[in-house]
Amino acid sequence: MKEFNITNQSSFKELQIIESLRTVLDPELQINVIDMGLIYHIDANPQSDSIKIQMTLSSSHCPMGEAILKSVQNRIETDFPGSEVHVELVWEPQWTYEKITEEGLKQLGR
Amino acid sequence: MNPLPKNTPGMYRLIVTHYLISGICFAMLALLLLVLSGNFPSHYFAPGTLAITHLAALGWGTLIIFGACYQLLPVLLECDLYSNRLPWVVLSLFLPGLFCLVYSFWVFDPGIHMQAAGVLLTSSVILFCVIVFKTAAKSTIASAHKDFILTSCIWLAATAVLGTLMVFNFKYAFLPKDHLHFLRLHAHMGIAGWFLMLIIGVSAKLIPMFLVSRSQPSKLLSWSFYLINISLLLFMVDGYIHGLNLKTHLVVAMMLCGLTLYLLYIRKCFQSRLKKKLDIPITKTVLSIVFLSLSVLLLPLIVQLSVQQSAWAVKLSSLYGMLIFMGWITALIMGQTFKTLPFIIWVKKYEHLSGKARIPMPADLYHTWLLKVQYFAYISFCAFFFAGFLLSNNVLIIVGAVSIVIAAFSYLGNVIILLTHKTTIQL
Numbered sequence: 001m002k003e004f005n006i007t008n009q010s011s012f013k014e015l016q017i018i019e020s021l022r023t024v025l026d027p028e029l030q031i032n033v034i035d036m037g038l039i040y041h042i043d044a045n046p047q048s049d050s051i052k053i054q055m056t057l058s059s060s061h062c063p064m065g066e067a068i069l070k071s072v073q074n075r076i077e078t079d080f081p082g083s084e085v086h087v088e089l090v091w092e093p094q095w096t097y098e099k100i101t102e103e104g105l106k107q108l109g110r
Numbered sequence: 111m112n113p114l115p116k117n118t119p120g121m122y123r124l125i126v127t128h129y130l131i132s133g134i135c136f137a138m139l140a141l142l143l144l145v146l147s148g149n150f151p152s153h154y155f156a157p158g159t160l161a162i163t164h165l166a167a168l169g170w171g172t173l174i175i176f177g178a179c180y181q182l183l184p185v186l187l188e189c190d191l192y193s194n195r196l197p198w199v200v201l202s203l204f205l206p207g208l209f210c211l212v213y214s215f216w217v218f219d220p221g222i223h224m225q226a227a228g229v230l231l232t233s234s235v236i237l238f239c240v241i242v243f244k245t246a247a248k249s250t251i252a253s254a255h256k257d258f259i260l261t262s263c264i265w266l267a268a269t270a271v272l273g274t275l276m277v278f279n280f281k282y283a284f285l286p287k288d289h290l291h292f293l294r295l296h297a298h299m300g301i302a303g304w305f306l307m308l309i310i311g312v313s314a315k316l317i318p319m320f321l322v323s324r325s326q327p328s329k330l331l332s333w334s335f336y337l338i339n340i341s342l343l344l345f346m347v348d349g350y351i352h353g354l355n356l357k358t359h360l361v362v363a364m365m366l367c368g369l370t371l372y373l374l375y376i377r378k379c380f381q382s383r384l385k386k387k388l389d390i391p392i393t394k395t396v397l398s399i400v401f402l403s404l405s406v407l408l409l410p411l412i413v414q415l416s417v418q419q420s421a422w423a424v425k426l427s428s429l430y431g432m433l434i435f436m437g438w439i440t441a442l443i444m445g446q447t448f449k450t451l452p453f454i455i456w457v458k459k460y461e462h463l464s465g466k467a468r469i470p471m472p473a474d475l476y477h478t479w480l481l482k483v484q485y486f487a488y489i490s491f492c493a494f495f496f497a498g499f500l501l502s503n504n505v506l507i508i509v510g511a512v513s514i515v516i517a518a519f520s521y522l523g524n525v526i527i528l529l530t531h532k533t534t535i536q537l
Binding site: 024025027028029030059060062063064066067068070071072073074075076078097100105108109 | 181184185188319320322324384385386387453454456457460461462463464465466471472
């Protein structure tokens with residue numbers, strides 16, 4: 001995930017996108033995709049109004065995979081109307097449990 | 111990039127049809143158990159027991175496993191299912207075969223209906239194996255899960271073929287040894303070869319997935335695979351030639367070692383889990399593992415009593431069979447249904463709305479109170495029925511049978527609630 005840069009306009013938008021994605025839950029674990037560590041990269045270009053999200057899934061051929069990708073796409077399109085949203089699924093680096101954030105671990109009951 | 115699996119409408123119908131029919135079979139099985147409970151047979155080779163056992167093994171256990179496999183094989187083997195049409199052929203051969211077989215056992219008529227049932231079921235099973243093997247051929251991954259699943263299919267086909275031969279043997283008596291001798295081999299190919307192999311293969315992948323387990327020591331699984339299969343092969347060969355004898359203890363010990371390694375694997379998954387809170391479906395899965403352990407612990411005792419030709423050998427063998435089918439397999443299916451079916455329904459009904467509106471989660475699609483009724487009724491069944499059987503107390507058996515009827519109908523009710531769920535959210 002990118003570091004927040006106060007001098008960069010797109011950083012503010014990326015933060016809004018992160019907050020928006022916190023409402024998208026993994027249907028089984030009921031943890032949001034940010035705290036699950038599924039979102040690898042967000043690129044919000046304020047000039048072109050395009051939003052690119054690079055993300056992964058906890059396992060390939062996950063039966064809920066399509067649903068999670070669609071949720072991310074739908075959420076961003078709803079919260080940022082008029083933006084061109086591209087959600088790209090990547091498998092490198094591979095997702096591991098270490099990618100779950102401290103907040104995510106707390107939600108799992110640790 | 112791997113394409114993500116997506117259920118076509120036809121595949122969705124196929125899978126939910128399996129869940130529904132197996133739920134109906136569970137209800138029928140519970141009712142048959144209630145009918146028999148007033149005068150429960152103490153020997154497993156009795157018409158009623160054979161009918162109930164085959165309804166449990168095929169209609170309840172195998173049918174739901176077939177349905178779940180069509181959904182889970184792409185996840186476990188990381189490739190698409192070989193065919194979307196062949197499973198319908200499997201089902202259309204399986205159902206008439208199942209009901210013919212159960213009916214002809216119940217009235218004990220080893221004629222044309224029973225023979226036709228054997229042929230239909232074997233054809234269906236062989237086609238199922240074709241689907242699994244062809245799907246596995248497309249898969250590039252090598253894993254213990256894959257070995258377990260493929261081997262389980264071989265054992266299933268062998269079980270069906272031997273079962274059909276035994277059906278024809280009722281009429282034509284061509285098998286070289288007595289029927290009970292082959293029944294033992296048939297039962298163990300089915301229990302340890304098909305159910306145990308398949309369930310280990312699938313649960314070894316799903317349990318850590320549901321628990322978010324950090325540690326999944328696959329070496330334990332590999333050893334478990336070899337020990338269980340070698341012991342089963344030895345049991346088949348030695349059991350065929352000599353029947354149960356003192357050497358069978360060694361075979362059982364090998365089987366127990368294999369199973370212990372699987373249980374250690376599961377324990378490791380539980381210990382290293384990130385998800386601390388266990389829901390009811392997972393609690394039922396734990397209960398099923400307890401039943402599996404209890405039933406296999408009876409094995410050395412059954413072997414010893416059989417060698418001594420004690421009357422208790424038959425009674426304990428029946429208890430062993432009931433712990434397997436009504437304990438291990440039933441608890442596992444009742445638990446895992448509510449871990450898999452809600453997701454299948456959710457994807458169908460809510461995937462397009464996800465992220466656009468506030469929608470229910472998969473666990474919100476069934477009635478939790480009904481799940482609790484099912485859970486407590488099932489616990490009551492286990493306590494009363496098994497105690498009643500051991501103490502030869504008909505009242506306890508009847509209370510147990512009433513409990514399983516409640517558990518089965520609350521299970522079926524919840525499955526129907528899931529299947530008839532309607533999306534009320536409009537955008």
